[in-house]
Amino acid sequence: MNMPIYLDYQATTPTDPRVLEVMLPYFGELFANPHSAEHAAGRAVEARVEEARGEIAALIGAEAREVVFTSGATEANNMAILGAGRFRATAPKPRTHVITLASEHKCVLESMRQLEREGLRLDILPVQADGLADLSLLERTISDDTALVSVMAANNEIGVLQPIAEIGALCRAKGAWFHSDAAQAFGKVTLDVAAQNIDLLSISGHKIYGPKGIGALYVRRRPRIRLQPLFFGGGQERGLRSGTLPSPLCIGLGEAARVAALDMIADAERLAGLRDRLWQRLRAGFPQIQVNGSMQHRLPHNLNLTFPGIDAQALLAAVPDLSLSTGSACSSAAIDPSYVLAALGLSDADARSSIRLAVGRPTSVEDVDRAADRLVSAAQSLAAARPAAE
Numbered sequence: 343m344n345m346p347i348y349l350d351y352q353a354t355t356p357t358d359p360r361v362l363e364v365m366l367p368y369f370g371e372l373f374a375n376p377h378s379a380e381h382a383a384g385r386a387v388e389a390r391v392e393e394a395r396g397e398i399a400a401l402i403g404a405e406a407r408e409v410v411f412t413s414g415a416t417e418a419n420n421m422a423i424l425g426a427g428r429f430r431a432t433a434p435k436p437r438t439h440v441i442t443l444a445s446e447h448k449c450v451l452e453s454m455r456q457l458e459r460e461g462l463r464l465d466i467l468p469v470q471a472d473g474l475a476d477l478s479l480l481e482r483t484i485s486d487d488t489a490l491v492s493v494m495a496a497n498n499e500i501g502v503l504q505p506i507a508e509i510g511a512l513c514r515a516k517g518a519w520f521h522s523d524a525a526q527a528f529g530k531v532t533l534d535v536a537a538q539n540i541d542l543l544s545i546s547g548h549k550i551y552g553p554k555g556i557g558a559l560y561v562r563r564r565p566r567i568r569l570q571p572l573f574f575g576g577g578q579e580r581g582l583r584s585g586t587l588p589s590p591l592c593i594g595l596g597e598a599a600r601v602a603a604l605d606m607i608a609d610a611e612r613l614a615g616l617r618d619r620l621w622q623r624l625r626a627g628f629p630q631i632q633v634n635g636s637m638q639h640r641l642p643h644n645l646n647l648t649f650p651g652i653d654a655q656a657l658l659a660a661v662p663d664l665s666l667s668t669g670s671a672c673s674s675a676a677i678d679p680s681y682v683l684a685a686l687g688l689s690d691a692d693a694r695s696s697i698r699l700a701v702g703r704p705t706s707v708e709d710v711d712r713a714a715d716r717l718v719s720a721a722q723s724l725a726a727a728r729p730a731a732e
């Protein structure tokens with residue numbers, strides 16, 4: 343039996359061995375509390391954590407002190423959206439309107455819905471058939487009352503890259519703060535918080551070959567973005583995130599960012615080549631296949647495909663040696679078809695016939711060829727077993 347082939351790198355990535363090696367001593371002898379400023383052991387860990395913070399900041403053109411560590415992108419998104427929405431709604435000149443897109447991650451949508459329950463006005467804008475934001479609709483929706491706009495940099499199901507710089511400019515012109523969930527984009531494509539007018543940016547460790555359970559939120563200092571904190575306590579992380587930092591994980595995220603900065607261009611080229619090879623082989627073997635989302639504005643390693651008339655669950659069951667999913671990991675156990683694909687205008691039936699494929703650093707040409715062969719033969723036999731259409 344062959345080793346399973348993992349093609350679910352948008353759900354999570356393995357920790358890069360280079361990252362793991364840098365983290366390990368901080369689980370062992372370098373265990374001191376990074377907030378223990380009274381002894382040298384604590385100060386040494388703190389210095390290494392601050393170096394990691396700088397490595398994260400460098401990858402987005404930020405200053406180290408603008409980076410707040412969190413447990414992941416879910417927490418960063420909650421902190422940004424609830425924190426900014428609540429701050430601005432209760433400011434002396436309140437702004438009480440928030441905007442996001444229908445194709446955002448659940449944790450963005452649910453944080454926005456929480457603000458709505460607290461009395462803010464929420465617009466969830468549709469996306470175009472290719473998954474991209476409609477900029478003129480967005481421009482018309484942003485008003486002098488808009489507190490916050492949240493638009494993800496790269497989508498976790500369809501890999502589509504949003505026009506972040508254009509959206510940032512629209513927000514800045516109207517004084518709306520701009521948050522971007524960059525869990526899938528950070529370390530994969532170039533981000534620059536100054537050039538793109540991003541005020542708040544969410545990062546996750548385990549999507550970029552770093553450890554699970556760590557992430558970060560970029561919070562702009564000039565002009566100053568203020569958040570109501572979600573946690574209260576010792577006042578760590580500029581008072582935004584009380585609690586002892588998990589130093590090994592922080593250092594791991596910094597190293598993952600450093601490695602991503604070095605390898606980003608080469609990785610993107612190699613992975614786009616593998617992704618295109620996979621797409622060509624699948625299309626040659628099963629010509630009815632359709633790709634979801636813009637092929638042009640897309641992460642280099644993602645495919646999201648509809649096999650018309652074929653149940654995606656049956657397809658996955660027929661290829662047990664491939665690690666694949668139909669959509670986002672948080673909802674893949676749910677029976678509901680993907681709301682992201684629905685937002686693109688796919689029918690329920692087509693959404694239920696769709697799978698997400700993502701190649702990653704460890705993927706080889708042989709993996710791609712074997713995965714394509716397995717998927718094509720499984721799809722062909724499921725198609726042949728189908729009762730003929732009337």
Ligand SMILES: *Cc1c(COP(=O)(O)O)cnc(C)c1O
Pocket residue numbers: 352413414415416417447449494496497498523524525526545546547548549556557
């Ligand atoms: C994975 C992911 C998240 C959640 O990140 P965690 O670090 O697992 O909490 C949020 N948004 C997007 C787009 C993601 O891909």
